Structures are given as C-alpha cells and as structure tokens.
Amino acid sequence: MLKSDRRLKAAFGHLTPGKQKEYAEYIDSAKQDATRINRLRKCIPMILDGKGLNDKYRKKRPQKLLPETFSTYLLPIYF
Secondary structure, three states: OOOOOHHHHHHHHHOOHHHHHHHHHHHHOOOOHHHHHHHHHHHHHHHHOOOOOOHHHOOOOOOOOOOHHHHHHOHHHHO
16 A cells, blocks of 8 residues: 555655554554455554554653743744
C-alpha cells in the first residue's frame, strides 16, 4: 500500500521511527492476511493524521509558558 499511495508514503515517512515501528509491528503481528489488511485499513487515517498507534494512551506534556518578562518586553519587538 505504501508503494502505491504517495500521500500515505509521505505521511508515514514524517512519523518518528518509533511510531513507524509501532505500526509495522502491529500490522505484522497478525497471523492471517485478512487481519493484516483490516489492521492496515484502520491505521491509514491515523497515519495520514500524523498520529502514533498508541498516542491516545500517552500522557500529554504540559506546554511550557514563556516567562512574563520575556513575553512582555521582547515579543513586541519581534512581532
């Protein structure tokens, strides 16, 4: 599928190596071809969105806020 769909190939290439490995192992671990095909079909939208297989279970990191002095004094200069 990756060879025939340029968009999917590009999206898969933009994933981190760890996320690529997760998808490859998940799809390859199926014993039957029908199961592999079904898993691949379910993963395609997630790959196109740039999401990892297990992203929904990972903890979200809090965003770092800029120090008030930096945002107050330096940001108006650059923007």
